[in-house]
Structure formats: structure tokens, C-alpha cells
Amino acid sequence: MKRILIVGSLNMDTVLEVPYLPRAGETITGKNITLIPGGKGANQAYAAGKLGGDVVMAGAVGDDSFGDRLRANLKEVGVNTTPIVEISGVPTGQAYIIVDDNGENSITLIRGTNGEVTCKMAESWKKYIETCDILIMQLEIPLDTVLYVKNLAVNLGKTVILDPAPAKKEFPDGFWQGIDYIKPNETELSILTGKAIDTKENIINGASEMLDKGVKNVIVTLGEKGCFLVNRSVQKFFPAEKVKAVDTTAAGDCFTAAFALALSRGETEDEAVNFGQKVSSIAVTRKGAQTSIPDASEL
Numbered sequence: 001m002k003r004i005l006i007v008g009s010l011n012m013d014t015v016l017e018v019p020y021l022p023r024a025g026e027t028i029t030g031k032n033i034t035l036i037p038g039g040k041g042a043n044q045a046y047a048a049g050k051l052g053g054d055v056v057m058a059g060a061v062g063d064d065s066f067g068d069r070l071r072a073n074l075k076e077v078g079v080n081t082t083p084i085v086e087i088s089g090v091p092t093g094q095a096y097i098i099v100d101d102n103g104e105n106s107i108t109l110i111r112g113t114n115g116e117v118t119c120k121m122a123e124s125w126k127k128y129i130e131t132c133d134i135l136i137m138q139l140e141i142p143l144d145t146v147l148y149v150k151n152l153a154v155n156l157g158k159t160v161i162l163d164p165a166p167a168k169k170e171f172p173d174g175f176w177q178g179i180d181y182i183k184p185n186e187t188e189l190s191i192l193t194g195k196a197i198d199t200k201e202n203i204i205n206g207a208s209e210m211l212d213k214g215v216k217n218v219i220v221t222l223g224e225k226g227c228f229l230v231n232r233s234v235q236k237f238f239p240a241e242k243v244k245a246v247d248t249t250a251a252g253d254c255f256t257a258a259f260a261l262a263l264s265r266g267e268t269e270d271e272a273v274n275f276g277q278k279v280s281s282i283a284v285t286r287k288g289a290q291t292s293i294p295d296a297s298e299l
């Protein structure tokens with residue numbers, strides 16, 4: 001099995017369950033509040049580890065109980081957390097997540113130590129980049145660090161997967177060049193391209209724009225509908241299984257991790273997309289980020 005390295009964020013999620021998402025100026029009464037390990041990077045590492053992958057996580061946490069709990073959770077599913085740097089005097093990243101009765105959420109991030117993941121820190125991860133086969137990143141750490149790590153990995157011929165979330169509008173030159181897969185949802189693709197993404201034609205055009213920027217494959221996830229895989233020779237739709245969603249938090253992270261895990265086992269792209277959809281369709285039926293992720297026996 002190939003090795004997967006995740007470079008990215010770790011957050012402690014404070015999850016508020018509410019009947020509906022409050023409007024500006026409105027006060028509502030919540031139903032429950034829970035602390036759940038999260039962060040897009042850590043969720044991907046946790047999912048790939050829980051599903052049986054050979055996984056290493058690199059990122060940063062604070063010298064606090066959230067940092068300890070996040071690392072312990074990853075270790076429990078066999079993730080190698082050795083490269084995670086502990087920074088004193090900066091709190092571990094946090095996310096405040098509001099989830100409504102329909103499973104829709106809104107997320108506010110406090111970057112904490114995720115904002116301190118510098119290129120210098122990433123330099124100390126060179127041996128992990130050299131010894132991995134597949135690299136996964138997201139956009140919750142500084143963009144120049146993502147670019148630096150991506151360039152190292154591309155030059156070494158690694159398979160690079162980027163989850164462009166949270167999506168941004170501005171990127172440094174050469175940012176997209178050489179990335180093997182990006183996995184935006186419709187909203188993220190719309191932010192990346194500055195165009196509406198609401199029809200099949202829009203999705204293909206938006207994905208093609210990302211191919212023109214240097215990405216080799218674009219997987220556009222469409223929630224309960226399924227996803228599109230677009231590259232220079234394929235434009236293929238994969239329908240999703242119908243499930244009753246209770247919380248969509250980390251569904252995209254599960255997809256990315258499961259897709260990478262299937263590739264690490266030597267499966268084809270199509271098989272990997274189907275596996276990604278299968279794992280995320282289970283995750284949305286459960287509450288929380290890492291608490292919602294299934295293990296291999298459940299599949």
C-alpha cells in the first residue's frame with residue numbers, strides 16, 4: 001500500500017445544534033453543544049487512517065488540551081503524528097459550527113496554530129514528503145506554505161490532491177501547476193472561477209478553466225446528487241447513493257481521504273471516486289466531523 005501524507009489544519013470543533021441557522025440580529029435557543037475533533041486536514045488524516053491507510057499527518061497545534069486531544073484521536077486510528085509541531089503561546093485552531101435540523105451547517109474558523117504553519121516549518125517535513133506517495137492538502141494553512149509543499153511534491157513526482165477549501169479568490173502565480181486532483185464543491189468552484197456554477201455546462205466549463213491553470217483532474221462534488229470527474233479526455237458524472245443527511249460536516253474531507261486511500265491501494269480513478277462517495281454518504285448520516293467517519297468494516 002502506498003503512503004499518504006496530509007499537510008494541513010487541525011481544529012477543535014465546537015458544534016452547536018440549532019433548529020435553524022439564525023439570521024443577522026436574531027437570538028435563538030440552541031439544543032446542544034459538543035466539542036468534536038475536526039479540522040479539514042485532521043479529518044482527512046483520521047478518515048484515511050480509520051479506513052486502514054498508511055497515513056502521516058503534518059501540521060501544528062498549541063501547547064494545550066485541544067492539541068493533545070487532536071493528536072490522541074489521530075493516533076487511535078494509526079496515524080503517524082510525529083511531524084505535528086507543538087507551538088507554545090498560540091492556541092490550537094478552532095472551528096465554531098452551527099448545524100440545523102436539516103443537517104446544513106455554517107462554520108467560523110479561528111486559525112490559531114494553523115496560521116503559523118510556515119514554509120520553514122514545512123522544510124522540516126521534507127523527509128515525510130520524500131517518503132510519501134500521495135500528498136493531500138487543503139487551504140486552512142497559509143497559501144505560501146501550501147504552494148511550497150506542493151512544489152516540493154510535484155518535483156518529486158508525488159500524486160498531489162488539493163481540497164480547495166475554504167475557497168479563496170486570489171492565488172500566487174503557479175499555484176495550480178502540476179496538481180493531480182482538486183476537489184471543489186459547486187460553491188468552491190464558483191469562488192475559484194468567479195462564475196456561477198449551477199448547470200452541467202457551467203460545471204464542465206468551470207472545471208476546464210481549472211485544467212487550463214495547470215490542474216490535471218477536477219472532481220466537482222455536488223452533495224446528494226453525486227459528482228463530476230473532468231480532465232482533458234473525460235467528463236463523467238457519478239451519481240450518489242440516496243441517504244438521509246443529518247450533518248454534512250466533514251463529508252468533503254471523507255470523500256478526499258477515501259478517494260486517496262483507494263488510489264493508495266492501486267484502485268482506478270473511477271473506483272476511487274465511487275469509494276469516496278460511499279464513505280461520505282455514511283458520514284453525512286452521523287453527527288460531527290471525526291465522530292461521523294466510518295471504518296472499513298462498515299463498508
Ligand code: RIB
Pocket residue numbers: 009011012013037038039040043094095107140249250251252253289
Ligand atoms: O470540513 C469540516 C471541517 O471544517 C471542520 O471539522 C472544521 O474544523 C473546519 O475545518
